[in-house]
Amino acid sequence: MSTITDVARVAGVSVATVSRALRGLDRVSPQTRRRVLEVAEQLHYVASPTATSLASGRTRVVAVVAPFLTRWFFATLVSAIEKELRAHGHHVILFDLEDDTYDQRLPLTQNMLWKRVDGVISLNVPMTDDEVALIDRLGLPLVAIGSAVPGRPCVRIDDRATMRTAVEHLIDLGHRRIGYIGDVPRNVAHVETPQTRLTAFRETMEAAGLPVVEDWVLGSDWTAEAAAADSARLLCTDHRPTAIVAASDEMAIGVRESARRLDLEVPRDLSVIGIDDYVLSEVLGLTTVRQDVAEQGREASRLLLRALSDPADTSGPSDLVMPTVLVVRDSTGPAPA
Amino acid sequence: MSTITDVARVAGVSVATVSRALRGLDRVSPQTRRRVLEVAEQLHYVASPTATSLASGRTRVVAVVAPFLTRWFFATLVSAIEKELRAHGHHVILFDLEDDTYDQRLPLTQNMLWKRVDGVISLNVPMTDDEVALIDRLGLPLVAIGSAVPGRPCVRIDDRATMRTAVEHLIDLGHRRIGYIGDVPRNVAHVETPQTRLTAFRETMEAAGLPVVEDWVLGSDWTAEAAAADSARLLCTDHRPTAIVAASDEMAIGVRESARRLDLEVPRDLSVIGIDDYVLSEVLGLTTVRQDVAEQGREASRLLLRALSDPADTSGPSDLVMPTVLVVRDSTGPAPA
DNA sequence: CTGAAAGCGCTTACAG
DNA sequence: CTGAAAGCGCTTACAG
The missing domain is CATH 1.10.260.40 (lambda repressor-like DNA-binding domains)
Structure with a gap:
């Protein structure tokens, strides 16, 4: 060459x-x-990008940091980000921070970032103080998606409003006995969405004067499988809710499937609603509150690109809240009389 | 610093x-x-990796090239590859070659690879001659997953045997009227799996002395949604098969959902089998022929790592065929009398 | 508008 | 075992 x-x-x-x-x-x-x-x-x-980088001090590479990659939400983000950045001459180096167990993740290290990337996009990973300090020390711009990082721009949905929309949909349908799935049992430092959504569920129920039955608040690791297993224990009793709100569509699918196996008809015997508008939600007829995941990825990329092209420009939004919308399909219906 | x-x-x-x-x-x-x-x-x-690379000529970065990223199969591969490579001091730069339309993809360019990566892993993307020539010219080792690249090591499943397993499962259950979904209408240069699987379907039917009804061979873009729509047109007639084999689980899920909507009971009225063991297949009770996708990613990473550490070592396998296994769940049953 | 030269931060023979 | 120096292939003031 x-x-x-x-x-x-x-x-x-x-x-x-x-x-x-x-x-x-x-x-x-x-x-x-x-x-x-x-x-x-x-x-x-x-x-040679390597020579160009050494001489110019810029790599035109962006680190995309995700707590998992195999899950739809993250894969969708990464795909959108990669395309948007590449269209503007930047490349994506990927860091999958998933560790062996669900309640911890790998840390971000200097070795991953130093002279390797010009900036960082974090996908729903709350940064530790050490990590924020590291990124500061390296002088890298950072854009967060989902979980905000103090002082840095963030693209996200309004988790509380979104959950409220879901719960109120059920309440509007006449449901009073409403269960929840998506609590995260342990104190996981690397995902905060579960906390926020559960809190919003409680708030909305309280605001409507409805009791939160603690036995109906189910933990889960946010997979459809776990949701099916966890909800089965609840649904096989007589003392069960008439509706369940799941903190994600994948869990909602699990809940509906376990209802099916127990010969409960959805939505006649049980209404189920999720959040996301997961890739299979439409075909499965799941009611959900949709978020546009790819667009969040694109917006975050644009924010980062702007920070890269003009580090002094702080005119951009520091908190971009994307809309969510209720999509009613076949999994929710009126509460049984 | x-x-x-x-x-x-x-x-x-x-x-x-x-x-x-x-x-x-x-x-x-x-x-x-x-x-x-x-x-x-x-x-x-x-x-500084940039200085190290310039001086040593090695970047310790690997390009992972995928035709789509949002689909489960590819996201699962990328995640496995990233972890395996990082455990050995290498990083992953990602190229999502998806273009605006399904029947074409972006080309691999010198700009993506030259002095940027030490090697390439291609995920089910058949390389054009130009691309192979480029990679040769740049002297980069390449490991393919899924679609083999002539002269380069490849990790894959035996698509024909896998499809045969699926079809024979239905035949063993007494089915004679078997439909297929997953034909790709246009001549798409960037995916060959559809062709191979369809051919294997035809061969297996023929070997069993069963007719392939062309009206029952459905095209699809391999999404659950399209599969649901496409199969609905077939299932709403009286002249329909008693079983459908789908070239992927995602399509199988779409088919089963459309059966459900038409009040056909699965598997009583219609058996459905897929290929993959997709993340939701277990919870949805789908019969499938499972492949271990993550393990394929790991094996490919190991092969590449070996080529990187010793370019002269050609002792490794050049074609690693991973096993697949029939997993019988609830979506297949005996043919109606 | 163009060129010579220093510099980016390492690695790698080559001497010693 | 250790160091001085060349070289990797660019970019960037500085002169002209």
């Missing part, structure tokens, strides 16, 4: 001129520029 | 010695090494 020196030699100019011509800087005569472009093309010249 | 020069100065040695000591090379006295390590630690020194 050819280097900038080859191009300079063949074009009969200095490497400095090649560098300027190729990057579209001014102060290069049109003829020279044309000549350089021709030669570069002909030699299949592509600047 | 400190550089190698800082460490050298504080430790009172040359940068060459720091470099050797930190990388664990021999020819450094124990005392000196200890001293250097101490100073490096104390200064929070981490070598």
Whole structure:
């Protein structure tokens, strides 16, 4: 492969001129520029990003940090971010922070970031103080999605309002006995969405004058499988709710499936609502409160790109709250008389 | 942030010695090494990967190339690969080649790879001749998953045997009228799995002396939604199969859902089987032929790592075929009398 | 508008 | 065992 020196030699100019011509800087005569472009093309010249980075101090790479990657929400974000950034000349280096157990994750380290990336997008991972300090020390811009990081821009939905929408939909349908799934049993430092949504559930119930039956607040690891198993224990008793709100569609699907196995008809015997509008929710006819996940990824990318192009520009929004909308399908219906 | 020069100065040695000591090379006295390590630690020194790459010619970064990222299969692979590679000091830069329409994808370019990565893992994307030539020219090792690339190691399942297992399961249950979903209408250059599986379906039917009814071979874009819509048109007629084999679980889920809506009971009125063991398949009780996707990602990573550590070592397998296994759940049953 | 030269922060023969 | 120096391939003031 050819280097900038080859191009300079063949074009009969200095490497400095090649560098300027190729990057579209001014102060290069049109003829020279044309000549350089021709030669570069002909030699299949592509600047070595590693050399460019060393000299310029910029890598044009962004770290995308996720607590899991296999789950739909995160995969959707990563895909959207990668496309948006690549369309603007940046690449994505991926960090899957999932650890062996659900209640902990790997830490972000200097080795992952230092001179390797120009910025960071965190997907729903609340940063520890040490991590924020690290990113500060490295002088990297950071945009958060989902879980806000103090002092940094964040793209998210309003979790409380979203949960309220879900619960109120059930209340509007006449439900009074409402269960919940999505509590996270242990104190997990790396996801805060579960806490927020559960709190919003309690608040909404209270505001409506409805009791929260603690036996109907189910823990789960947020997978459909666990939700099916956990809810089965509740649904097989007579003392059960007429509706369940799940903190995610994947869990809602699990709940509905376990109802089905127990010969409970949805929504006649049990209404189920989730949050997300997961990829399978439409086909499965699940009522949900939809969020546009890909758009959140794109917005976060744009915010980061702006911070990269002009570090001084702090005019952008520091908290971008995206709308969510109730989508009524077949899994919710009037409360039984 | 400190550089190698800082460490050298504080430790009172040359940068060459720091470099050797930190990388664990021999020819450094124990005392000196200890001293250097101490100073490096104390200064929070981490070598600049960009400088290291320029000097050594290695980036310790691997390109992972996928045709889609939002789909479970690919997200699962990426997650497994990222973890395996990172455990061995390598990072993943991600390329989502999805384009606006389903029947084309973005090309792999020199700009994505040159001096940016040490190797490539392709996820079920058949390479064009140009792309293979590019990778050759750049001297990069390549490991393929799913769709083989001529002359390069590949990790995959036996698509034909896997499909045969699915079809024979239905035949064993007494089904004679068997439909198929997962044909890809146009000539899509970037996925070959659909072709292989459809061919295997035809072969298996023929071998069993069963007719392939062309009206029962359905096209689809491999999403659950499209599968639901496409199969609904077939299932609402009287002239319909007693079983449908789907080329993926996601499509099988769509088919089963559309059966449900048409008040066909699964498996009494219609048996449905898929391939994959998708994340929701167990909870939805779907019969399938399981493949271990994450393990394929890990194996591919190991193969690439080996090629990176010793380019001359060609002793490894060039075609690693992973087993698949029939998992019978609730969506298949005896053919109606 | 163009070039010579320093510098980015490492690694790697080459001497000693 | 250790160091001085060249080199990796660019970018960026500084002169002209």
